[in-house]
Amino acid sequence: MNYPTTIKNLIECYKKLPGIGEKTAERYALATIELEEEIIELFSKSLKNIKTKIRRCNKCNNLSENELCDICCDSSRDSKMICVVEQPKNVILFEKVGSYNGKYHVLDGLISPLDGINPEQIKLNLLIKRIKEEKIKEVIIAVKPSIEGETTALYIKKLLEGLDITVSKIAHGVPIGAEMEYIDSLTLEMALEDRKTISNNT
Amino acid sequence: MNYPTTIKNLIECYKKLPGIGEKTAERYALATIELEEEIIELFSKSLKNIKTKIRRCNKCNNLSENELCDICCDSSRDSKMICVVEQPKNVILFEKVGSYNGKYHVLDGLISPLDGINPEQIKLNLLIKRIKEEKIKEVIIAVKPSIEGETTALYIKKLLEGLDITVSKIAHGVPIGAEMEYIDSLTLEMALEDRKTISNNT
Numbered sequence: 001m002n003y004p005t006t007i008k009n010l011i012e013c014y015k016k017l018p019g020i021g022e023k024t025a026e027r028y029a030l031a032t033i034e035l036e037e038e039i040i041e042l043f044s045k046s047l048k049n050i051k052t053k054i055r056r057c058n059k060c061n062n063l064s065e066n067e068l069c070d071i072c073c074d075s076s077r078d079s080k081m082i083c084v085v086e087q088p089k090n091v092i093l094f095e096k097v098g099s100y101n102g103k104y105h106v107l108d109g110l111i112s113p114l115d116g117i118n119p120e121q122i123k124l125n126l127l128i129k130r131i132k133e134e135k136i137k138e139v140i141i142a143v144k145p146s147i148e149g150e151t152t153a154l155y156i157k158k159l160l161e162g163l164d165i166t167v168s169k170i171a172h173g174v175p176i177g178a179e180m181e182y183i184d185s186l187t188l189e190m191a192l193e194d195r196k197t198i199s200n201n202t
Numbered sequence: 203m204n205y206p207t208t209i210k211n212l213i214e215c216y217k218k219l220p221g222i223g224e225k226t227a228e229r230y231a232l233a234t235i236e237l238e239e240e241i242i243e244l245f246s247k248s249l250k251n252i253k254t255k256i257r258r259c260n261k262c263n264n265l266s267e268n269e270l271c272d273i274c275c276d277s278s279r280d281s282k283m284i285c286v287v288e289q290p291k292n293v294i295l296f297e298k299v300g301s302y303n304g305k306y307h308v309l310d311g312l313i314s315p316l317d318g319i320n321p322e323q324i325k326l327n328l329l330i331k332r333i334k335e336e337k338i339k340e341v342i343i344a345v346k347p348s349i350e351g352e353t354t355a356l357y358i359k360k361l362l363e364g365l366d367i368t369v370s371k372i373a374h375g376v377p378i379g380a381e382m383e384y385i386d387s388l389t390l391e392m393a394l395e396d397r398k399t400i401s402n403n404t
Contacts, residue, residue, distance in 0.1 A: 003294060004266060012244070018233050026291060040252065042215055044249040047212065049208045050209070063235070065206040087232075
């Protein structure tokens with residue numbers, strides 16, 4: 001004896017999500033039975049739509065329901081500035097901050113020779129082409145501070161050498177509110193190196 | 203700017219599952235986009251079916267796709283023995299063990315005066331009626347060892363007093379493979395009290 005087929009199938013589906021094992025999938029499937037009817041309907045419909053309605057923006061590679069995403073269509077934003085991120089969800093992160101008013105470009109990951117991911121695979125050529133075509137003035141690289149992130153940043157910098165474009169990288173350092181003793185030494189090293197003069201009495 | 207509507211809806215749905223917050227729901231929704239088409243289809247279909255196809259067994263209250271669940275229909279099982287559990291998933295747990303060959307009865311929770319859950323709400327009367335009608339010989343109470351579990355067990359015992367029925371409770375004690383120092387004192391007390399004589403030289 002086991003669960004009825006419908007529940008068994010649901011468990012299998014939940015198990016496909018990242019970090020979900022047998023027990024958690026079982027818990028979610030049983031909890032699903034208790035959900036309100038309209039939530040279940042919305043859930044089922046959204047899943048159906050996700051493959052048909054969701055696509056990548058033709059310009060910036062962000063998730064979109066149209067050929068161009070909302071940000072690319074927004075003429076009130078500074079179109080001479082591009083913030084390069086690794087994943088669509090990073091766009092949302094920066095949007096939540098609210099202080100950035102330029103455009104974005106979403107890569108398909110980061111360069112990682114160890115994993116066999118090269119510049120072509122993350123479509124860096126599309127980014128460079130876009131930068132040249134749209135006469136971008138500043139490219140802000142906002143990828144995570146890791147070997148892959150640094151490699152990707154260096155590569156982009158190199159591809160844009162000789163052009164009249166400012167290439168910058170978001171600051172790395174001690175996060176606000178952090179306890180100093182929990183910060184790793186590489187971050188501290190970077191924070192020291194990128195120190196800001198706040199007073200100069202000479 | 204935020205996620206496209208379809209993704210936003212999906213995030214809201216994932217958030218309805220137990221223990222899932224904004225960040226995890228977002229992660230699941232974005233991971234869903236990457237799932238294979240047939241998984242998405244199965245997922246969507248199973249969700250649709252869960253409200254229409256899944257019901258409770260008329261006899262034992264277990265989850266079922268038919269009027270009677272597979273276990274109740276199985277004539278090879280001992281029909282004079284009932285194992286009382288709190289939730290449908292506990293039936294699966296015992297079935298995985300494989301050594302129990304009787305029937306089950308699934309309660310709608312446990313008696314909890316503090317939460318205002320009384321015997322009527324967990325449909326104990328249906329269990330008692332079933333025990334009498336089916337001339338059950340042994341009732342094994344397999345609910346969790348907590349105040350609610352003990353209260354429910356005591357209540358069932360009382361309701362069956364005077365009838366020729368053995369009422370038993372699964373053993374509580376130190377689990378196999380456990381490190382003694384991590385066992386709480388209540389469990390140790392129970393383990394001591396329920397000790398088994400393994401040799402008697404008198």
